[in-house]
Amino acid sequence: MDGPLLDDLATDLDASFERLVLGHQDRLYTIALRLLGDPREAEEVAQDAFVRAYRALASYEPIRIRELRLRPWLATIAINVCRNRARRKTVQLVSLEAPARDHPDEGGPGAVATSLADPIGGPLEATVRHDSARQWTALLASLPTLYRAPIVLRHVDGLSYEEMSGVLGRPEGTLKAQVHRGLALLRDAYRQSTDLDRQEMTA
Amino acid sequence: MTARLNVVALSDVESALASLAVRAPATLAPATLVAVGLADEYTVIASPIGPVFVAWNGRGVSAVDAAGDPRQFQQRFGRAFGRPIRPAAAIPPRLERALARRLAGDRRATLDLDLRGRTDFERAVWTKALEIPRGEVRPYGWIAAEIGRPRAVRAVGTALARNPVPLVVPCHRVVRSDGLLGQYSLGGPGNKRAILATEGLDADELEELARAGIRYVGSDTTRIYCLPSCHNARRISDRHRVPFRSAAASETAGYRACRECRPDSAARAA
Numbered sequence: 001m002d003g004p005l006l007d008d009l010a011t012d013l014d015a016s017f018e019r020l021v022l023g024h025q026d027r028l029y030t031i032a033l034r035l036l037g038d039p040r041e042a043e044e045v046a047q048d049a050f051v052r053a054y055r056a057l058a059s060y061e062p063i064r065i066r067e068l069r070l071r072p073w074l075a076t077i078a079i080n081v082c083r084n085r086a087r088r089k090t091v092q093l094v095s096l097e098a099p100a101r102d103h104p105d106e107g108g109p110g111a112v113a114t115s116l117a118d119p120i121g122g123p124l125e126a127t128v129r130h131d132s133a134r135q136w137t138a139l140l141a142s143l144p145t146l147y148r149a150p151i152v153l154r155h156v157d158g159l160s161y162e163e164m165s166g167v168l169g170r171p172e173g174t175l176k177a178q179v180h181r182g183l184a185l186l187r188d189a190y191r192q193s194t195d196l197d198r199q200e201m202t203a
Numbered sequence: 204m205t206a207r208l209n210v211v212a213l214s215d216v217e218s219a220l221a222s223l224a225v226r227a228p229a230t231l232a233p234a235t236l237v238a239v240g241l242a243d244e245y246t247v248i249a250s251p252i253g254p255v256f257v258a259w260n261g262r263g264v265s266a267v268d269a270a271g272d273p274r275q276f277q278q279r280f281g282r283a284f285g286r287p288i289r290p291a292a293a294i295p296p297r298l299e300r301a302l303a304r305r306l307a308g309d310r311r312a313t314l315d316l317d318l319r320g321r322t323d324f325e326r327a328v329w330t331k332a333l334e335i336p337r338g339e340v341r342p343y344g345w346i347a348a349e350i351g352r353p354r355a356v357r358a359v360g361t362a363l364a365r366n367p368v369p370l371v372v373p374c375h376r377v378v379r380s381d382g383l384l385g386q387y388s389l390g391g392p393g394n395k396r397a398i399l400a401t402e403g404l405d406a407d408e409l410e411e412l413a414r415a416g417i418r419y420v421g422s423d424t425t426r427i428y429c430l431p432s433c434h435n436a437r438r439i440s441d442r443h444r445v446p447f448r449s450a451a452a453s454e455t456a457g458y459r460a461c462r463e464c465r466p467d468s469a470a471r472a473a
Contacts, residue, residue, distance in 0.1 A: 014241055017236075017239065017241060018232070018236060018241065021231075021232050021235050021236065022232055025227040025231050025232055025235075026224065026225070026226050026227050027224070028227075029225065029226075029227035029228070029231060030223070030224045030225050030227075033225060034223060039228070043227070043228055043230070043231055046227060046231055046235075047231060047234055047235045047238055050235045050238075050239070051235070051238050051239055051261070054239040055239075132219065132222075133222060133223065136219045136220065136222075136223060137223060140220070140223065151220065155217050155220035155221060156220050156221065156223050156224055157224070158221075180213075183213045183216050183217065184213065186216050186220075187211050187212075187213060187215075187216050190211055190216070191211060
């Protein structure tokens with residue numbers, strides 16, 4: 001599926017790079033938008049990710065380019081750009097890092113994430129409107145980022161757990177649990193918000 | 204709203220999430236191609252010879268051209284570089300500042316240039332031309348000698364004629380070895396004279412000296428000789444100014460070469 005494009009990237013990067021951009025721009029923009037929430041920032045992240053991809057491709061041997069799996073590879077770059085921005089701004093996106101408990105051999109910034117987990121009754125109660133896409137956007141945005149990244153990669157972008165494991169550096173089993181937990185949190189938040197709506201309407 | 208809505212399965216959440224995929228803004232792909240240098244943007248800036256087109260991409264300034272109109276410029280650019288080009292919504296502020304400083308003669312202003320696909324020799328010539336101070340000129344042979352290719356005087360002329368970014372790389376400050384102004388790629392020799400005039404150099408005066416056979420001037424107080432347009436030469440008062448026809452004549456008279464304009468480099472070229 002990537003084969004012909006990878007061949008072209010390996011033999012003439014400048015002639016084929018536009019195809020890579022056109023083929024993946026919607027996904028990289030979506031990933032960044034759903035992780036960061038801000039359209040302008042998402043566009044910058046997507047562009048930055050493509051620039052990094054171009055530089056990497058320009059430095060790789062053809063054989064290495066032919067072995068790439070473009071979807072997870074580009075997602076990894078986009079996630080790293082998001083992370084670097086988050087680190088610069090030192091906002092809550094720190095928890096894009098794998099939490100320490102999933103990687104006993106890794107300590108570091110991931111440990112912060114655990115304190116953000118399961119904020120039942122927290123920001124998920126944020127007001128949501130009937131407009132379905134807007135409502136789910138708001139619900140997703142209020143999901144703790146520990147769950148948001150796997151949820152976005154699995155259910156918005158459609159990566160496999162095996163691919164996600166490489167992208168996020170977390171074991172597949174952990175990711176499955178996090179996705180499941182994230183879905184449940186979203187469902188509960190959705191229920192709560194519609195309950196609130198009904199109460200408003202019958203009041 | 205009905206109660207039924209409230210019964211949500213995880214699979215409903217999954218399909219709601221799948222619908223959150225969006226299209227990238229139309230600006231993303233074009234901006235990305237410019238950023239990696241596979242497409243360019245341009246604008247028109249004021250210059251000593253009137254408005255000129257300036258093109259750039261993520262690697263740096265790629266072209267300066269005195270084309271008559273945007274269409275002509277875009278055609279010429281396409282032929283020369285084979286990349287798509289479009290007018291910029293706005294010139295990036297950093298680029299605008301660096302460009303203004305460089306054109307005002309500030310050689311320390313960091314201005315990236317996109318010189319992909321050029322030979323090492325061409326880059327060496329252009330880099331050397333960047334060292335020539337505003338309002339001064341050096342002969343082609345001077346560049347040839349300075350880059351260690353004293354026999355390549357004609358090739359220096361060819362490389363300067365191919366300079367993709369005139370004004371930014373000041374090829375207008377390089378003149379014929381006999382002291383006459385010579386050709387200029389940005390719209391002809393008249394423009395070369397005009398640009399040098401805005402830099403405070405009287406080209407007519409310089410050519411008059413050259414026709415009289417004078418290539419160097421020295422000071423009988425410092426016993427140093429210079430190229431005539433060197434800022435050190437221009438400080439010499441008439442009373443102490445000594446003209447020379449050759450570097451050899453200066454050396455014989457006991458003068459040493461100025462360390463800034465290095466007139467002996469001009470003499471070393473073949």
